[in-house]
Amino acid sequence: MSRLSMFNSPLLLGFDHFERVIDRISKNQAEGYPPYNIEQVGETHLRITLAVAGFSEADLSVSLEDNQLVIRGAKPAEDTERVYLHRGIASRQFQRAFVLAEGIEITSASLENGLLHINLERPLNAPKVRRIPIDASSRKSSLRETGSPTTADKENG
Template structure:
């Protein structure tokens, strides 16, 4: 059975990497442990906070793989001499993945009172304007300047004798 793609329009060229990112997000949504928050801190800052009570700093790892932030936790083996009458505190290993947009940078990670904070920074969006030369069958290409308030067309000046 073929899967219907959101990006199969001929007007959306080169967006196949978005489709792969959406697939990764859909797979990681099924994970429920550990719980986390995502909050905006400042104009361009984001913070992911995971509840990792019972994990020591050496039990946790934060890394980047391609455009994914991957947070892993693995506790050392329990002492076999302990006998639990009730065990409600999770002590299992986990892996939590977050797909990051292009340009987002991981700035820091810190562990405080059972909460792992990962700070991210989103770069400011810059508007890019560029003129593309139009080449025709004629001798001189013309360009359209889109950077000003009005679109103006200019033709290269011909030098006498050419």
Template structure:
């Protein structure tokens, strides 16, 4: 039984990994916490900014896992030490993942005034031309 896919054309060879990436993207949570921006800084640089007010640098982690940029935040629960009359500021954990295209590299991350900035760099692909020799089997010279 054959399966119809987005990349169904016989001219698209080896693009099955894109199908898996699209499946992974469609399964990500649509939750909007924390809010974020994606900004194009210049032709080859991007910046992802997450609003992480209340999180210390030690509460945050930025990792690359299988071509995904994964940002996690987890605050220590200090509820036992303090008595709240009203608690409107949530201290919930989060995980936000971004699928990275081939050639995108993470340059670094910084925390500034409650905003976590993750800077990305897109390497410019090298233009390569390679000639493939055509061989004729022995005895079939023509």
């Protein structure tokens, strides 16, 4: 089945990597465990909070892989001595990934009362405007190199 790309416009040059990022995000959205919040805690600060009840610091890992924040949780082998009448606290292994925009930095991670907090900073970037000079002499020199006559050559000619 052919898929229509939203980034195949000739006006969107160099944005093909965004399509791959969107594909990764849509695959990650399917899983809902563990639940999480994303909050803005300042003008340039964000916090991701994951509910990881039952996991210790040793059971969790937080890493940055390319532009993805990846959180993994894995519990050691089950305690076979316990007999559960009801088991409502999930302790299965998980992997949750967040695609980060360029420039976002992870400042810290902490585990508190079953919540894993990951603090991020998004620096404010001033818009960049760069003027590109137009050099008309480069056209004349490139025409001379290719052997095409210039206007001056035709007049003298």
